[in-house]
Amino acid sequence: MLPQVSNTPPPAFNVGHPSIPLTGSLKDVNHVVLFMQENRAFDHYFGSMAGIRGYSDPNVQVNAGRPVWYQDVDSSLSDNTDHLLPWYLNHLGGSWPEASQCMVAGENGWHENQGALNGGLNNLWALNNTPWSWGHFRRDEIPVHFGIAEGWTVADMYQESVIAMTNPNRVAWVSGSINAPGSPQTPDQGGPTIDNNETPGCEGDHLNCYPLKWKTAPEYYQDAGVSWQVYQDRNNFDDNPFAWFWQYQTALPWQPLSTRGVSFLHSLDAFYVSAAAGTLPQVSYIIGPEQLSEHPPYQPKDGAWLQKKVVDAVTKGASYNDTVLIISYDETGGWGDHVTPYHSPENTQGEWMKDPYGNLGDVYTGPGFRVPFYIVSPWTRGGHVFTEHADHISQIKFVEQWLETKGFNVTSDQVPHWRREHMSDLLNAFDFLHPDFSLPEIPEADAPSKDFWGRYDGYAKCEAKFPENRPPVPYGQQTEKESLVSEEGFKKVRGQLTEGRYLVFEAFGWAVTNKDGRVGVSRASAKHEKKAQRWVVHQDAPASDVFTVSSAVDGLFIGKGLRLVKGVAEAQKLRFTDLGNGLGYAIRTGDGRSISLTKDGRIGFEGKGGFGFELFSVTYRD
Template identity: 70%
Template sequence: MLTFKQSIVASSAAVLLSLTSQTAAGSIKDINHVVLFMQENRAFDHYFGTMSGVRGFSDPNVQVNPGNRPVWYQDVNPTLSNATDYLLPWYVNYLGGNWSEATQCMIAGDNGWNDNHAALNGDLNNKWALNNTPWSWSYFERKDIPVHFGIAEGWTVGDMYQESVIASTNPNRVSWVSGSINVPGGPQSPDQGGVTIDNNETPGCEGPHLNCYPSKWKTTPEFYQEAGVTWQVYQDLDNFDDNPLAWFGQYQTALPTSPLATRGVSFSNSLAKFYADAMAGTLPQVSFVIGPAELSEHPPYQPKDGAWLQKQVVDAVTKGKSYKNTALLISWDETGGFGDHVTPYHSPAGTAGEWMQDPYGKFGQVYTGPGFRLPFYIVSPWTRGGHVFTEHSDHISQIKFIEKWLGAKGYNVTTDQIPTWRRTHMSDLVKAFDFSNPDYSLPAIPDAETPSQTGGIYDGYAICEAKFANRRPPVPYGKQNPATSLISEQGFKTVRGYLTEGRYLVFEAFGFAVTNTGSMIGASKATPKHDAKSQRWIIHQTEPGSHKFTVSSAVDGKYIGDGLNLVSGAGSAQVLTFKDMGNGKGYSVKTADGKYVGLSTDGKCGLNASPIGFEVFSVTYNN
């Protein structure tokens, strides 16, 4: 029998040989079309907090605030209820009956700058019930939004994708197409439009360098146009005023026959034209899809109606002639007043282009973003299969992805409008893809109910509002406990992207998994569902944005120490560096002294000079 060292060398050689053949199989240049489709006003926990294998209601790294109170427990005082002093996340349709219909058109809270910064409460993130509304802390389950779950889990869902601005629609959509909101110290000058933190569309400024309209800095489509990249906004007349290019002066004054007008703000390229182009394989290189108001999912517009629109877009792309060369990115602009338990990942205090003095005099020096997490998923042959992408991302990530993709194809479209910290620290999304192993199969997505129309106008939300006078269920004050409120589905997802906190992780290679053996880490046979508790680990980041972590076991809380021994207490833990090697190569795990944790083909765990590629699973199980 081979020794561990011989076995690990042999297995590493096999892995390297395999990866060499994989690397030649495909690359980001295989993409010919990118479609950007943005919906409205929903938070990650509100839609996907119950989903398995993501950073949801089973988060092992949940923030604990002073008083030893996890952020799940939102502050409640007698102005809301005398029955309790906290509110846990709560299933909005917990009463059954016809509430599942009524809450489709429910409005929860406010999505503006003031109420969301007040809910954030200086990063304690504990005032959603008091400073927004108790309904902000409610959530849906799979049975309420089955199409959303089906698309997200059929391909790759991102669970650390954040809004760009802790504010409403316009600031976030401006970021989506330009990379900035013109915070002082960023790339723009004050005369290019004030810092954009609300939905002002009245010419002029609301205050000195504040919410000035129109904006005048350069947008990403202008870079595409200059580089000879084809692009198009697809929208109907009923576009909910959601096309952010229309808020920029250069588009407002563009000649009617100019590309900024015909490609950016014209209504001649409708959603019907998008469907036809996608099916025919004639989409431009970059497409922006702007849906109608009633299908946008912006409360009171119904998620089920938005699901139908999503299904239309997904079907057109995946059944079209160019699906094998297309990536569809589906995102939401901001949270819509719904809360999320993950305090935003953001820049250090005072960072230029990111922090500013609150112009309304309530919060002092504050960061403008990135903000709370949003639903996000990527539909493509290279993201197929039920993965979770864990990198810190926001709307700027979509810009960076297109830059990286088009750069690989020989175009220079790198914008100079993104603040330095944001460009450096937000993901480019590339590692969500495995270009060496495309999968052209299509998942079975649940059917989407066709939205109601009267006279050609979508009116499902109006019917809902007319049918249900009360669309806000009674808040379950004093009737909650974590066991019945923090519900998660059971299961797993394979991980893609650099690691971040918030999940139970299983590390596997060659049919074995890294295992807690009692006194040290070892290996045992991997299970089909990746559900052995002894193989489950929690990572703890050493500092924000770092790829260095300490690691503890889900079994006994012991940490991995020197020599792969298990030790009590974080103080004796070894700091490990995790690297996603990308394109299906797996993850390396490096120790502080430069060695690598490895598994051998005969099921032994040890340290070696060369890395192997671990497959990592994010798992959610109650045991």
């Protein structure tokens, strides 16, 4: 059993930063640090976390009567079962927690990921990738990751940009596009980039053409006079995407695209020094070393050490009070995720293409599966979950919005229209009116092992010690009760609402409650654990802010006049609007009236004004 985890922020200490004049807006940010790691899926890392869309998802997709938890299995894998549920990789205990640190799950390429997706059924991870793809860690294996994500704000609907491997996703991260058909780029500018090709020329007819020649986000920063810098060591795992663009390859050694983008003049040590001194540029990119990247077989625990070092440098540095650190992962690395990607309608320009390998027909290139993502800053502190649809392009949009408040126009014209219109700009993850400069207590991370020459060798030692590091798959030995296990606790919700969580609606110390088959009110509790106060939202359409709402107690829906009714046909459609900056959520009926709670514990309607409910995403086993 997993421990009960309350998401009350951990004990904190006073950082002691000097007071600065604040505007209570995005303009208070002066530095943004973008740090991308490698090849992990959201469920694989955080599926068991409390208060997020994970293994307690009440809106899980159902295919022909079978939830997507049940991945198809045939006799090529096992004669004992026809399915595989999510499984804890270290279910056997013993030495497996150490061995699985350096295991590889499956393949991260176009074929395997599109094959697992299976046209949207998302049910072939075991067969079209590997059964290990459906395995996951828990807090015990990655306590530092949990600590950082829960100390600030974790996003549970953040997606890779491309259903493919590293290079396409990192290209999207820094430029906003992979040049799929209909993108703002022209065919002679390279791409469409759907694999890791770095050989000059094309792999096929206008396929994976290299090098790339469209404008990247930092070139807009450079033109506008915004300071920026890539921090990397020489052993950068070929993870610096700027090196794949012609204009960086041909820049002279003293020119900014070279010195700021692809040189090794600014190492990770230089980043730590600048962060401590408060002298970081306005925009920083961090490219970690290969063995600390978390790309299987490189160990999560070694990546945790790097993450903590970066987080400590920022949070204990002179400019934490005006810095945003965004930590993300480029793609899933062959690990599976249960949420079918949110994506554009068929044949949307810049988003869809005919499968160049002739296997799948017309497919969307992305956004793809969910990957871990969290934001460290004084405005995201406190254990929140951010619920908006987002992907790597969201980081570009956030920087654009922020720099606009500083008087810079850096809006890229390289981002496909649908992606710009439908991916979050991340602003609702922040509460600029109420910064919190305290720091959570993050677990210590063991320093990575090094060999005689000072090279990281933790993964090599792990592989040498455990030649067999893939745990046995528990075919035919699973039940939902044992497999779909989550920690218990809660997180306060930020961002426009999406499905996938049990929610509690609170105001003035009261909570909306199922009271014997009718909508009522009862006292809220510190842990938000009462089942009668638990509700499930059902989205009217993809990306809609209109939902129907059912009770976790009996499945009855909130109907007109705040009655509880049977069936979605009689349910009242309600619009949820995030008011931003900690002001909560407005909940309105179809005619615009606001549902409200009063200070003396009554529920009713107001006019079109109203106030904000606090929403809590909760996970409890009853």
